[in-house]
Amino acid sequence: MHQPSTSPVATLRAALEGAREALGTEGLGEALARMSGPELAEVMALTDEVRSRAGASQVRVAAEAAHRGEFSAARRGVGSLHAWVREHAPSLRQSGAGQVAALAQDVACSVPGGLWSTHGPDAGAYADPTRAEGVVWARVVTGEVGPALALTALREVARMKELLVPEAVPTVATAILDHGVQWGAAEAKKIRTSLLAAHGLAGELDDQDRRLRSGAYLSSPQVADGDVTEYRMAMTPEQAATLEAAIGPLSRPAPNDATGERDLRPAGQRRVEALAAVCARAVRADAADGTPGGAATTVHVAMGLDDLRAAGSEAPTGSGQVMVSRAQQTILAPATMRRLACDADVIPVVLGSAGEVLDLGRAVRLFTRPQRRALWHRDRGCSFPGCDMPPGWAEAHHLVHWADGGTSDLDNAALLCQRHHTLVHDRRLVATVHPPDEHGRSVTWDLTRGSYDRVLSSRLEQMRRRRRSVDRLDTGPPDPWAGQPPEHVMLQIAEEFLADHDADAWDLTA
Numbered sequence: 230m231h232q233p234s235t236s237p238v239a240t241l242r243a244a245l246e247g248a249r250e251a252l253g254t255e256g257l258g259e260a261l262a263r264m265s266g267p268e269l270a271e272v273m274a275l276t277d278e279v280r281s282r283a284g285a286s287q288v289r290v291a292a293e294a295a296h297r298g299e300f301s302a303a304r305r306g307v308g309s310l311h312a313w314v315r316e317h318a319p320s321l322r323q324s325g326a327g328q329v330a331a332l333a334q335d336v337a338c339s340v341p342g343g344l345w346s347t348h349g350p351d352a353g354a355y356a357d358p359t360r361a362e363g364v365v366w367a368r369v370v371t372g373e374v375g376p377a378l379a380l381t382a383l384r385e386v387a388r389m390k391e392l393l394v395p396e397a398v399p400t401v402a403t404a405i406l407d408h409g410v411q412w413g414a415a416e417a418k419k420i421r422t423s424l425l426a427a428h429g430l431a432g433e434l435d436d437q438d439r440r441l442r443s444g445a446y447l448s449s450p451q452v453a454d455g456d457v458t459e460y461r462m463a464m465t466p467e468q469a470a471t472l473e474a475a476i477g478p479l480s481r482p483a484p485n486d487a488t489g490e491r492d493l494r495p496a497g498q499r500r501v502e503a504l505a506a507v508c509a510r511a512v513r514a515d516a517a518d519g520t521p522g523g524a525a526t527t528v529h530v531a532m533g534l535d536d537l538r539a540a541g542s543e544a545p546t547g548s549g550q551v552m553v554s555r556a557q558q559t560i561l562a563p564a565t566m567r568r569l570a571c572d573a574d575v576i577p578v579v580l581g582s583a584g585e586v587l588d589l590g591r592a593v594r595l596f597t598r599p600q601r602r603a604l605w606h607r608d609r610g611c612s613f614p615g616c617d618m619p620p621g622w623a624e625a626h627h628l629v630h631w632a633d634g635g636t637s638d639l640d641n642a643a644l645l646c647q648r649h650h651t652l653v654h655d656r657r658l659v660a661t662v663h664p665p666d667e668h669g670r671s672v673t674w675d676l677t678r679g680s681y682d683r684v685l686s687s688r689l690e691q692m693r694r695r696r697r698s699v700d701r702l703d704t705g706p707p708d709p710w711a712g713q714p715p716e717h718v719m720l721q722i723a724e725e726f727l728a729d730h731d732a733d734a735w736d737l738t739a
Contacts, residue, residue, distance in 0.1 A: 248279060281372030287318055288369060288376060291333035310334050328376035335383075336366065361386040361402040368406055378409040381417050389425065392437075397428035422466060441465045472504075479503035479622075483648070487615025488676065506647045510622055596625045596637050604644050611646040612660065612672040613653070618646035626650055628660050629688045636692055643672045657681040659688075 251257070264272065291314055294300060300313035311330040315322050321329060339353030339362065354362035365382050368374040374382075382405040386398060393401060401424050409417035425433055445468060448461040464472065480503040482492040494502070596604070605620035623644035629635030640662045645653060652658075653674075659681040660674040 252276070252279075278372070281375070283372075284375055285370050285372040287314075287321075288329055288333050288336075291329055292336040295330075295334050295337035325376065328380055332369070332376045332379055335362075359399060361390075361398055364399050364402040365406065373410060374406055375414075378406065378414040378417060381409060381414045382406050385418060385421060389421065389429075392425060392430055392433045393428050394430060401428055438465065475507045476500060476503035479506055483616075485615035502648060506622060509624070509647060596642060600637070600639060600642070601625055603639055604642055607639075607671050608644040609669070610644065611649055612643045612670075612674070613645060613649035614674060614676070616646060616649055618649075620644055622646055624650050626653065628662070629685065629692065633685060634689055634692070641692075659684050 261269070261272075291310060294313060295310045300310045309330070310333060311327055314326045314330045314333075318326065318329070336353070336355045339355050354360050355366040357363040358367065361383060365374065365379045369376070369379050382402055385405055386402050389401065390398060404424060405417050405420065408420050422437070425437065442465055445463055445465050446461075451459040480496070480499040482494075482499065484491050492499075604625055608620065608623070610616070610620050611618040611623050623646050626643050626645045627635040627637070628641050628643060631637070635641050643660050643662065656676075656678045657680070658674060658676060658678070660672050662672055665671050666673075
């Protein structure tokens with residue numbers, strides 16, 4: 230008896246229904262339980278291939294539906310391919326429906342008439358292997374490239390097309406797909422510059438670099454009292470490479486093997502602290518002689534000296550307000566002020582009860598350049614246990630804080646990196662300077678929280694015996710510029726002087 234031939238539609242439907250049944254929850258669970266490790270890996274690879282080919286089939290089905298106008302015909306002329314895909318492929322509602330629809334719509338619109346897949350290279354761009362669309366589509370139909378990567382590659386080629394040597398377009402499309410298959414659609418965008426360098430028109434990469442310079446920026450700080458200060462920044466590739474080279478080694482997690490402490494700082498905090506350390510080192514490198522203005526930081530702060538002294542107590546009072554910079558009016562906490570006073574040019578603006586300026590101190594309390602060099606040789610880097618930060622990245626810390634009356638002497642100094650400088654102030658830790666031990670260390674830290682407060686009075690007494698008195702902060706001799714009139718008054722005086730001079734000159738010539 231003659232058996233009727235099975236139609237292609239029936240064959241395809243049977244295959245898909247068989248795959249659906251084989252991958253059903255109950256049957257798959259029983260089969261997985263009996264599999265060995267290598268068999269699990271084999272099934273994983275097979276299901277991945279089935280999934281990718283099923284995804285490619287969904288794009289092709291959607292393209293055919295779009296070419297026929299199925300999504301609008303079923304709704305009497307109203308509808309969209311996106312809605313059609315969401316209706317008939319519910320799993321894509323979670324993610325991907327829009328990308329499938331967008332790619333399928335582009336394929337359908339590229340065909341002048343009939344079924345695009347049966348009309349050869351003349352049927353449309355997606356059937357032409359010499360065009361980016363043809364390169365992309367050939368890998369979409371095999372399931373190797375998904376809709377997200379396909380759309381990314383097409384957008385990137387379109388963006389670069391006028392900048393490329395024409396015959397290089399298929400090569401560029403292939404390179405984008407190869408990179409995206411390996412690392413993902415988002416990463417595929419990042420090779421644009423290297424592709425322009427290899428396949429761009431003569432001088433195009435230089436032109437792009439010049440265009441990028443005008444787009445790079447660093448915003449002014451957005452200051453909110455009691456909150457972080459926000460910056461926005463965009464950099465050229467060269468600037469970004471320089472920045473990452475500078476902060477990369479400093480922003481890695483740094484667990485302390487000596488103390489057993491883990492580095493629990495989030496990545497963002499590590500990166501910003503690395504950037505701050507790089508900036509501080511750059512400024513410190515320009516500090517040629519240790520005079521005011523040559524310290525790691527120069528900060529003009531309106532804060533009473535009594536408040537600065539009291540900042541180390543259990544109930545700190547007052548605050549510092551930044552002046553004379555783009556961060557003007559930023560409020561600094563008392564503890565932050567005390568830490569800055571160790572190794573920064575803090576110019577205390579002493580205010581009276583009515584807010585009037587009583588005195589403008591000079592920061593001559595800083596360690597001199599020869600002292601810093603001596604600390605580099607003595608401590609050989611950050612002195613905190615387990616830290617290997619080199620001396621060029623370290624700050625000079627007053628073991629008895631300057632704000633408490635500590636002197637700027639080598640026996641009251643130790644090098645600390647920025648991270649441990651902050652930690653020492655936060656935990657109120659103290660160290661002792663002594664002759665080098667068997668390991669060559671001259672500084673020993675007491676890591677017991679609050680150790681600084683327990684020895685402060687005795688340390689101050691030792692200093693008093695060596696010096697006549699430390700009743701006041703070492704702000705140096707009176708500043709000759711302390712009584713200088715405001716800037717607008719100085720400008721007015723200068724203008725009047727020039728006007729008088731010009732008038733006298735006119736009279737003489739007359």
